Amino acid sequence: MPRDARMVSPEVSETGQVTFRLFAxxxxxxxxxxxxxxxxxxxxxxxxxxxxxxxxxxxxGDVWSVTLSSLTPDLYTYxxxxxxxxxxxxxxxxxVRDVKSVQNMLLVPGDGSAEYMVRxxxxxxxxxxxYRTAFDNSERRLTIYTPAGYETSGRSYPVLYLLHGMGGDExxxxxxxxxxxxxxxxxxxxxxxxxxxxMPNGNMAxxxxxxxxxxxxxxxxxxxxxxxxxxxxxHFPEIVEYTDRNFRTVPDKDSxxxxxxxxxxxxxxxxxxxxxxxxxxxxxxxxxxEPIQTGQPVAELYHDRAGQIRRQFEKGVKKYYIAIGVxxxxxxxxxxxxxxxxxxxxxxxxxxxxxxxxxTNWRRYLVDFLPVxxx
Amino acid sequence: MPRDARMVSPEVSETGQVTFRLFAxxxxxxxxxxxxxxxxxxxxxxxxxxxxxxxxxxxxGDVWSVTLSSLTPDLYTYxxxxxxxxxxxxxxxxxVRDVKSVQNMLLVPGDGSAEYMVRxxxxxxxxxxxYRTAFDNSERRLTIYTPAGYETSGRSYPVLYLLHGMGGDExxxxxxxxxxxxxxxxxxxxxxxxxxxxMPNGNMAxxxxxxxxxxxxxxxxxxxxxxxxxxxxxHFPEIVEYTDRNFRTVPDKDSxxxxxxxxxxxxxxxxxxxxxxxxxxxxxxxxxxEPIQTGQPVAELYHDRAGQIRRQFEKGVKKYYIAIGVxxxxxxxxxxxxxxxxxxxxxxxxxxxxxxxxxTNWRRYLVDFLPVxxx
Numbered sequence: 001m002p003r004d005a006r007m008v009s010p011e012v013s014e015t016g017q018v019t020f021r022l023f024a025x026x027x028x029x030x031x032x033x034x035x036x037x038x039x040x041x042x043x044x045x046x047x048x049x050x051x052x053x054x055x056x057x058x059x060x061g062d063v064w065s066v067t068l069s070s071l072t073p074d075l076y077t078y079x080x081x082x083x084x085x086x087x088x089x090x091x092x093x094x095x096v097r098d099v100k101s102v103q104n105m106l107l108v109p110g111d112g113s114a115e116y117m118v119r120x121x122x123x124x125x126x127x128x129x130x131y132r133t134a135f136d137n138s139e140r141r142l143t144i145y146t147p148a149g150y151e152t153s154g155r156s157y158p159v160l161y162l163l164h165g166m167g168g169d170e171x172x173x174x175x176x177x178x179x180x181x182x183x184x185x186x187x188x189x190x191x192x193x194x195x196x197x198x199m200p201n202g203n204m205a206x207x208x209x210x211x212x213x214x215x216x217x218x219x220x221x222x223x224x225x226x227x228x229x230x231x232x233x234x235h236f237p238e239i240v241e242y243t244d245r246n247f248r249t250v251p252d253k254d255s256x257x258x259x260x261x262x263x264x265x266x267x268x269x270x271x272x273x274x275x276x277x278x279x280x281x282x283x284x285x286x287x288x289x290e291p292i293q294t295g296q297p298v299a300e301l302y303h304d305r306a307g308q309i310r311r312q313f314e315k316g317v318k319k320y321y322i323a324i325g326v327x328x329x330x331x332x333x334x335x336x337x338x339x340x341x342x343x344x345x346x347x348x349x350x351x352x353x354x355x356x357x358x359x360t361n362w363r364r365y366l367v368d369f370l371p372v373x374x375x
Numbered sequence: 376m377p378r379d380a381r382m383v384s385p386e387v388s389e390t391g392q393v394t395f396r397l398f399a400x401x402x403x404x405x406x407x408x409x410x411x412x413x414x415x416x417x418x419x420x421x422x423x424x425x426x427x428x429x430x431x432x433x434x435x436g437d438v439w440s441v442t443l444s445s446l447t448p449d450l451y452t453y454x455x456x457x458x459x460x461x462x463x464x465x466x467x468x469x470x471v472r473d474v475k476s477v478q479n480m481l482l483v484p485g486d487g488s489a490e491y492m493v494r495x496x497x498x499x500x501x502x503x504x505x506y507r508t509a510f511d512n513s514e515r516r517l518t519i520y521t522p523a524g525y526e527t528s529g530r531s532y533p534v535l536y537l538l539h540g541m542g543g544d545e546x547x548x549x550x551x552x553x554x555x556x557x558x559x560x561x562x563x564x565x566x567x568x569x570x571x572x573x574m575p576n577g578n579m580a581x582x583x584x585x586x587x588x589x590x591x592x593x594x595x596x597x598x599x600x601x602x603x604x605x606x607x608x609x610h611f612p613e614i615v616e617y618t619d620r621n622f623r624t625v626p627d628k629d630s631x632x633x634x635x636x637x638x639x640x641x642x643x644x645x646x647x648x649x650x651x652x653x654x655x656x657x658x659x660x661x662x663x664x665e666p667i668q669t670g671q672p673v674a675e676l677y678h679d680r681a682g683q684i685r686r687q688f689e690k691g692v693k694k695y696y697i698a699i700g701v702x703x704x705x706x707x708x709x710x711x712x713x714x715x716x717x718x719x720x721x722x723x724x725x726x727x728x729x730x731x732x733x734x735t736n737w738r739r740y741l742v743d744f745l746p747v748x749x750x
Contacts, residue, residue: 008594022460023459023460024458024459024460025458025459026403026404026458026459026460027458027460028401029401082457082458082460082462083399083400083401083402083457083458084398084399084400084401085397085398085399085401085402085457085462085465086462086465087457087460087461087462087463087465088462088463088477090460090461090462090476090477091594092592092594093472093475093476093477093585093594093595094585094586094592095470095472095477097468097470100468101465101468102463102465102468102470105592106592107591107592109591117589117591118583118586118587118588118589118591119589120513120589122505122514123505123514123516125502125503125504125505126502126503127500127501127502127503128500128501128502129500129526130497130498130500130523138495139497139498141498148505151504151621152621208493210468210469211469211493212493213493214492214493214494214495216482216484216492216493217467217469217480217481217482219383219466219467219468220468246526246527
């Protein structure tokens with residue numbers, strides 16, 4: 001392949017500037033896109049500086065490049081667009097799938113990304129296993145984190161059930177969410193209790209992530225059946241029973257948490273409120289607080305939100321945690337939901353962040369939420 | 376992005392033809408490359424039909440496409456090259472990293488790929504865990520498969536140690552090698568005994584696969600230090616001890632196998648011959664039968680191959696398995712090695728296949744080798 005083997009892309013300088021490069025002698029136009037361009041501005045037709053969803057790269061000989069100085073330490077995703085064709089950076093092997101799209105990952109080291117990095121600390125074990133559901137009498141795949149020392153400690157651990165969003169699956173939190181790295185680092189730093197984290201698949205119409213079930217290499221879809229019809233929430237005890245049976249858990253309410261992002265927030269809200277003796281801790285990250293209109297009938301489970309939550313709090317909740325970004329399309333519905341909690345007089349932790357409905361926030365919320373648990 | 380959301384690529388027809396498509400209105404030349412083109416021919420300058428490493432795609436409007444009828448059921452990898460720029464297929468989320476390169480995967484269903492598919496059979500658990508080595512007093516990552524039923528059966532299992540090649544890591548056999556799918560299917564079909572499979576990282580200069588250790592997002596390299604200097608082989612008992620301590624194994628020689636591809640074949644050969652009481656079964660897949668010249672001094676471990684193997688067989692070997700492709704660059708050195716085994720008068724199984732030094736063969740060898748074990 002006609003590519004400069006010595007080319008480095010992306011290159012992070014000691015002063016934190018990041019240079020992206022692509023060997024493309026025939027190209028007429030090369031763009032950099034992804035959340036790496038989040039702070040970039042370009043003039044609009046009237047000459048006013050505006051945020052732009054891409055940065056144009058500049059040609060020098062056969063190589064196109066651009067250097068950004070705005071990338072504070074964090075985990076980013078990006079792609080190139082070469083004459084209208086999306087491509088991953090051929091010099092960067094770090095890629096990740098987010099629902100229907102494969103992008104490059106870029107970890108800019110520093111304070112803001114320290115908990116996402118693999119550090120020289122004791123590491124937990126991550127496994128992909130299968131549990132059986134009575135829903136369609138099948139096996140369903142889940143990802144399970146057990147903390148460093150689990151294999152030999154003999155002790156029992158509390159459990160966090162951590163749920164993905166629409167279009168996601170049991171790999172989302174471990175891959176895009178850096179859950180294992182965050183847990184390893186926070187536990188090693190004494191910021192979080194050692195715990196087991198169970199990351200199930202919330203798409204009852206599927207048995208596993210794309211490519212991991214008998215459907216073969218189908219392309220991922222949003223809006224699968226049975227995502228917001230109450231089936232997942234009503235079958236959730238199967239996952240808890242599987243976990244308590246196969247792992248050394250502390251099998252009581254105050255040692256169980258459920259948290260999720262977006263659709264996983266919906267699942268966390270209604271699983272915990274419809275099983276008020278199951279979870280002591282609840283986390284709603286950019287949550288859909290009511291089922292999104294998908295043409296499916298709204299299940300009975302979702303009918304009496306306020307009444308359910310009142311009964312849930314009467315039975316006891318240790319911590320109820322809500323976080324959302326100011327640019328999130330679910331911001332307003334979360335505001336209505338918080339007003340409902342206020343009118344019920346129930347306590348909750350509320351964190352408002354920059355940005356919108358994206359993994360940058362969900363990783364940060366997890367880092368913020370874990371220290372709240374099981375203490 | 377200007378891309379036709381309804382575009383399907385690759386599309387496998389009912390008659391087994393595969394069509395690749397790319398929306399690229401500005402492109403002047405689009406190629407399809409990867410082992411999907413293995414059986415394609417094109418005329419050379421003299422008009423003679425020759426094998427080619429790519430197929431030229433044809434433009435129709437804004438979409439480039441090509442249809443291949445030569446893709447028998449198997450697992451393939453491919454990429455596009457758009458005006459000289461390598462890109463993955465933006466309509467196919469199935470990608471896999473092979474050392475330094477990210478490519479698309481295509482599973483053509485049928486008899487030849489049946490064991491690589493996720494089928495509706497009981498599934499084992501796959502975990503990424505860490506063991507401690509005295510080499511540099513660090514934790515090293517490994518991938519471990521436990522068969523379906525392991526969690527509840529109470530019984531003990533034999534163990535296969537399955538080793539990767541140069542540039543590979545502890546993710547190679549599970550991702551490129553489809554080890555979990557092959558094990559699930561062969562065990563469910565009664566073709567292989569239920570077993571534990573341990574897939575360690577054979578690069579002693581690294582603690583884990585790229586991105587999974589504290590080095591951060593470095594790019595993968597061939598020719599790392601300590602790959603062929605005997606350090607891995609001499610520290611291998613640490614991996615066996617870790618496995619026997621943490622899993623329900625049958626901790627004896629006749630319930631242990633070691634097999635590997637290329638450099639992993641070297642490691643299997645010399646780990647088993649230098650620890651003649653450890654492994655009853657040995658598998659050499661396209662093996663480097665002597666250390667490749669890397670400028671490193673040749674360790675004592677590698678000095679007396681024939682003598683070591685004679686002593687190994689005197690102590691007892693259940694099965695010794697060798698497989699290689701006729702186009703492999705290691706074919707000749709394997710021929711010399713087989714002559715050495717013949718002159719020693721020791722028995723072995725030998726399988727010669729089509730193709731060369733590639734995953735197509737290593738997956739097929741694993742399917743062929745597993746039924747030999749522990750019976």
